[in-house]
Amino acid sequence: MAEVKLFGARVSPFSCRIEVALKLKGVEYEFIDEDLHKKSPLLLKYNPVHKKVPVLVHNGKPICESLVILEYIDETWEEGPSLLPKDPYERAMVRFWAKFLDEKCLPPMWKACWSIGEEQEKAKEESTELLKFLEGKFSGKKFFGGDNIGMVDIVANFISYWFIIVQELVGLQVLTKEKFPKLGEWIDEYLNSDIIKENFPPRDKLTAIFQARFEAAAAAGGGGGGGSGGGASK
Ligand SMILES: N[C@@H](CCC(=O)N[C@@H](CS)C(=O)NCC(=O)O)C(=O)O
Known part of the structure; x- marks a missing residue:
């Protein structure tokens, strides 16, 4: 089964975007609640450019920036409800x-x-x-x-x-x-x-x-x- 991890923060609107999308698609994932005042080495490794949440890690591969992640989710789990139209x-x-x-x-x-x-x-x-x-x-x-x-x-x-x-x-x-x-x-x-x-x-x-x-x-x-x-x- 695919391994899906979300490095996020519960109170972040950006991070919440990804949780909502994953839940809409019915994708199971592990949530890593980052302390944004003390970011984990893994978050910094996965998002060295922005050093921000959210980061989605799918089978070991990180995807950063919530808008990019939303499109990735829509394309990867096509079977769930569509987040973007086809046209x-x-x-x-x-x-x-x-x-x-x-x-x-x-x-x-x-x-x-x-x-x-x-x-x-x-x-x-x-x-x-x-x-x-x-x-x-x-x-x-x-x-x-x-x-x-x-x-x-x-x-x-x-x-x-x-x-x-x-x-x-x-x-x-x-x-x-x-x-x-x-x-x-x-x-x-x-x-x-x-x-x-x-x-x-x-x-x-x-x-x-x-x-x-x-x-x-x-x-x-x-x-x-x-x-x-x-x-x-x-
Ligand atoms: N453009 C980014 C913005 C993400 C963002 O601003 N995340 C905030 C949490 S709401 C963050 O990680 N802040 C940590 C910091 O600024 O050091 C996205 O869409 O993912």
């Missing part, structure tokens, strides 16, 4: 939106949570503009890709869960049901699906982690901190 154009669109989420949305959204003053205002405005693109992607569909959870939904997990938790904690009103009703419905649908309920870290655990981080940042004189949603250093 080349539709596949290209999924990659486009996944990249958009990571490269365009995540940095300002995280900055909106962890900065103060003018910097925060700018980040909030930028986040709002970017979220409008996502809001416009729903037309009678439950998920980004249709009626089933797909790669874009999985990549957007930091929006549906991590961002919402931190937004509440710091008192932001960037992504609300009033401003983004379709995203609001998608979040409810996504978080209520069994696969997500069973695999996302408990809300109180994440809240406690971010609360501690927020207090440390405030004590140090304001924003800062934050990382990339459950990560360690930056």
